Amino acid sequence: MLDKGYFVGHQDALAYGVNWKYKPGKSDIRDLAGDYPAVYGWELGNLELGADVNLDSVPFNKMKQFIQEGYNRGGIITISWHGTNPYTNNSAWDPTPGSVAAVLPGAEKHEIYKSQLDKIATFMLSLKGKKGELIPVLFRPLHELSGGWFWWGSKSSTTDEFKSLFRFTVEYLRDVKQVHSLLYVYNTGDEFTSEQQFLQRYPGDDIIDLVSFDTYQRVGGLDSTFIKGFESRLAIIEKVAKDKGKISAVAEAGFNQIPYSEWWTEAIAKTLFRHRISYILFWRNAGYKYAEKELEFYVPYQGHPAAANFKKFYELKETLFEKEARASKLYQ
Numbered sequence: 001m002l003d004k005g006y007f008v009g010h011q012d013a014l015a016y017g018v019n020w021k022y023k024p025g026k027s028d029i030r031d032l033a034g035d036y037p038a039v040y041g042w043e044l045g046n047l048e049l050g051a052d053v054n055l056d057s058v059p060f061n062k063m064k065q066f067i068q069e070g071y072n073r074g075g076i077i078t079i080s081w082h083g084t085n086p087y088t089n090n091s092a093w094d095p096t097p098g099s100v101a102a103v104l105p106g107a108e109k110h111e112i113y114k115s116q117l118d119k120i121a122t123f124m125l126s127l128k129g130k131k132g133e134l135i136p137v138l139f140r141p142l143h144e145l146s147g148g149w150f151w152w153g154s155k156s157s158t159t160d161e162f163k164s165l166f167r168f169t170v171e172y173l174r175d176v177k178q179v180h181s182l183l184y185v186y187n188t189g190d191e192f193t194s195e196q197q198f199l200q201r202y203p204g205d206d207i208i209d210l211v212s213f214d215t216y217q218r219v220g221g222l223d224s225t226f227i228k229g230f231e232s233r234l235a236i237i238e239k240v241a242k243d244k245g246k247i248s249a250v251a252e253a254g255f256n257q258i259p260y261s262e263w264w265t266e267a268i269a270k271t272l273f274r275h276r277i278s279y280i281l282f283w284r285n286a287g288y289k290y291a292e293k294e295l296e297f298y299v300p301y302q303g304h305p306a307a308a309n310f311k312k313f314y315e316l317k318e319t320l321f322e323k324e325a326r327a328s329k330l331y332q
Ligand code: BMA
Pocket: 043, 045, 055, 056, 082, 283, 284, 286, 296
């Protein structure tokens, strides 16, 4: 966490953007700002099935190279995992009641969950820098834990079951699989209005390194209830992080298609300016999703009406992109 500002990240930044895929060196943020994001988000969903390609069509071998590239340039790597529900074999978005109880030690699907984690461990242990050192990763499993849409969420587990699942996940990867390159991110959605609510499913200070939430603006303009809510949630995690000696972050954010061209400076920067967080990561520039028939992107691209304002956002002294991450020598 740097005093001068916050790092800015982007999900799948090097893999694709709006209207392009796999062009070496390209990134929508770089096209606009002349610099890469400081934080690179990647996603492991479907790795647990032994697939070669993740649920958003990114091949894992390419992802590994992108992770190495970002790390070698001094960037920060964070990884999420929309893993298959081991209880029902459906996707992560299947909150069948009993899903968490079924994967805890001694329960019927426990071995399946362990075999999923084995694949995660193998992947993490394969991420290496130029000298063969393991690449540090901010790992964010079981994310948006306060919501009811994932199999590990509030609809399909009690608080104690969830905490046990998180503890088991960390202890298994760390103590059994001997993966020691991960920092663990506790991550809620934005359904909390108090510190106590935010921490309801917190598995313990010995397990967690970063505290975070995800937030998306979906309605309203630049002076809307979204900003007030964002502001109050930032204040909550900032206090939690301070009291616990943890790092705070906004692990996912965005306003799909960015309908307000001044959003970057007027909504995001003006709010974050008053708070102390380590990074904010904007979600993926998926482009047109044929299956869902929808357009999804959270960072502008060349020619988009918000492109100029994003450049202004880049130029603010408190927004830190890859050049500043590199200059900060985070790994030394
Ligand atoms: C969601 C969307 C989906 C994607 C999922 C996992 O928010 O972007 O299209 O599959 O994240 O990355």
